[in-house]
Amino acid sequence: MGLSIGQVAERTGLSVHALRFYEREGLLADPVRRESNGRRVYSEDDVDWLAMCIKFRSSGMPLDTIRRYTDLVRQGPGNEQDRLDLLRGHQEYVAAQIEELQESLRVITHKVSIYEEHVAAGTASCLWAPPEEQSDSAAS
């Protein structure tokens, strides 16, 4: 039931350093319990919470915003609208990111296909215009 920081590091993929750092930054919903000797004891709930933080982080939510969300949760019931606003904001942000990446991917894939032809044609490269940037801007 109680997990050491090392165990939590192992299952979350965060380093023990990062775990302590996240705690200092106030990203844990409730203060981590301690053994008599001062060592941290994490619960499964803590791990679940951390997993959520990691999802937030990996989708580009700044630690600062995670902290604000955490604060709302820590304050308890009554601010669900605020949490919802925050989540919706991030939802839109992630959706926008996906859009942008898809657009970038199209561009990159286009460049890749041009180089593929180019390379497949072997020495064809030597036939291209010497001013490289021109051939390249033609490629993009």
Place this chain on the structure above:
Amino acid sequence: MGLSIGQVAERTGLSVHALRFYEREGLLADPVRRESNGRRVYSEDDVDWLAMCIKFRSSGMPLDTIRRYTDLVRQGPGNEQDRLDLLRGHQEYVAAQIEELQESLRVITHKVSIYEEHVAAGTASCLWAPPEEQSDSAAS
């Protein structure tokens, strides 16, 4: 035909500081020309190249990698395979990012919908379990 740094900043969205920074970092395919008085003169090609750099950056390519790509282009024809490898690597990276973001978006959207019900039900929030993290991990 020749653009000042301010004009380029305006059309690329980069700051003049960032433009000089990029140049110092070797991200420009060819050295920017200068007026007699030392001021930079950019060509349309430079702007195109910068636009490509921005696409790379916004899709998560580190400046370092952009520099490597730039170096390849600067070296001229003959290394198309290397360029292709680099582009393919980034292509995969972007695709993976999109996947991850889509997964995150699903999770977030799920949380949002739970809070929406929650909020729509008005004071229903008060009916939920006081230990917030539990209700929340239930929500995720």
Place this chain on the structure above:
DNA sequence: CTAGGAGCTAGAGCGTTGTCTAGGTCAAGT
């Protein structure tokens, strides 16, 4: 003639997100 604005270089500073070090405690194994 002078003030403003844009540009220049070199280099310092900064926000974010960790990572690492120093110096120490504690428990278990040999």
Place this chain on the structure above:
DNA sequence: ACTTGACCTAGACAACGCTCTAGCTCCTAG
């Protein structure tokens, strides 16, 4: 008894990607 390994705190350091400052030169408009 001693070593090893996990853990602790406080705080220094680092990578990345800019951003800003200081101190200067130009050009143009009033």
